[in-house]
Amino acid sequence: MTDTHPFTFIQGDTIDFVPLNSEHINLYVKWENSPTVRIYSRNIIPNTIEDMKRFFKPSERGLKKEINFEIWHKKDKKPIGFGEIADIDWYGQKAYLGLIIGEPEYWGQKIGEEATKLMVEYAFNELNIYKLQAHINTANMGSWRCAEKNGFIREATLKKDSYVNGKYLDTYVYSLFKDDWLQLKKEKQSE
């Protein structure tokens, strides 16, 4: 049994989703600027501590347009990345998923897959979202594979959509509908 974070919001096996922590702001800024990490998340302008502080402004009344989490590694007891449900369209019941594992030594351990699974569940079951999307550039194979493992379908390819390391790359648009996700869950249970 692994320890639980005092502010656990969503409980997973390897990781928990917890609120952003202003004491970890230096870490967040490190991830946003890290040459290894930022390439895939397409952060092409340096992020300052002040930029990150916007996440800690008291939230407006009413529904949020974006929901952010820190990803907490349960066994190692430390934050390793963040996840976001962004551009929430409450009228159309759509949203985008975003995910950064900021510590590369945690890459390749299926943590992204678990994080995606937890965010998908939260978006469909708690926020009553109908369609989830993710924009992932073609070089970011780790990300689009973890989307596919979670049932996302490649809906479109945006040609030469982002400029990375001196080259234009295509962007895949992945999407997952609540109905299809429910169906997948049913199939998995009956296996």
Place this chain on the structure above:
Amino acid sequence: MWPQTLEEVKKRFEPSPDRHIRDKANFMIYHKQEKRPIGIVGLDEINWVSRIANLFALIGELEHWGKGIAVEACALVIKYGFTELNLHKIDAGIFSPNQRSLRAAEKLGFEKEAIIKEEIYIDGKYHDNHEFSLLKRDWLEKNKL
């Protein structure tokens, strides 16, 4: 319940703050033949997560009472709520002395869910609040859509 000044009514026209999700959709009821506004109708208290809203209607010009205009206006807003806003359920609360509205609710296919006892004080007396609701799937079936 108390006099409304022009300023108070104007307050309702203030735009919602930037990035704020609107929780109401209000309409003026415009009489086509007479070419003038005669009332208001709309959905408020919209809960975008649960997809539930509250329906209200007011025919302000008394000579238009009893002509089925409120029913027509509500039917249009209900259709808007289900087919454009993708609501799951529409609620309406009607106070017991308002017999006309109680009949209108039934005509529109609403079901009475509850009676909240002595919920409002009007003219020296307490009255019950009749809580009505209409589910999208029942509305679709009733209208064969």
